[in-house]
Amino acid sequence: AQSVAQPEDQVNVAEGNPLTVKCTYSVSGNPYLFWYVQYPNRGLQFLLKYITGDNLVKGSYGFEAEFNKSQTSFHLKKPSALVSDSALYFCAVSYWDNNAGNMLTFGGGTRLMVKP
């Protein structure tokens, strides 16, 4: 079984400051990890993913994520937050079951509030 935990329901940060949204995972085998963002009354928008290789993954809108295998973490980061980054962020892990297809298991989400 696989699972994802996002320990913070909400993260508050001032505009211009760096932000971090935390994610830890549990999966058997190689983890394939994703970050999505959801704006109000909208679907999920893909930000970035880790498959293999460099532990620092760069994605859309200046976001990046750091994969840490020993800590089973995949934290989302941005050097300088914008008010427009305020949204709901989801971490997810992909699971492949004997060629039966893949499914995403999501964390509970973290609301990011960036204040001017």
Next chain:
Amino acid sequence: DAGVTQSPTHLIKTRGQQVTLRCSPKSGHDTVSWYQQALGQGPQFIFQYYEEEERQRGNFPDRFSGHQFPNYSSELNVNALLLGDSALYLCASSPAGRNTDTQYFGPGTRLTVL
């Protein structure tokens, strides 16, 4: 290049009724997955369709069923609606459903069951 589209945007039904939601995948994608997102929660996987067959299913009752058409579009059907079925239903498409593939999501259908 059109992304994933879903219809309708909103839907209101009463308990016991049946509902059909529709999804058109992103151009070039042949795999469609459906997720249920209850208010304040992360999306939960319902099932995935590939080559017109259900390839994988999450922990949802048989009241939830689906279909994929030859043009890769898909339908989600829910029978005997319960109040707890009220949620945002998200469709996602990917090139072939490999675990490394990115799933791209549509805007969702908001279902309210009264």
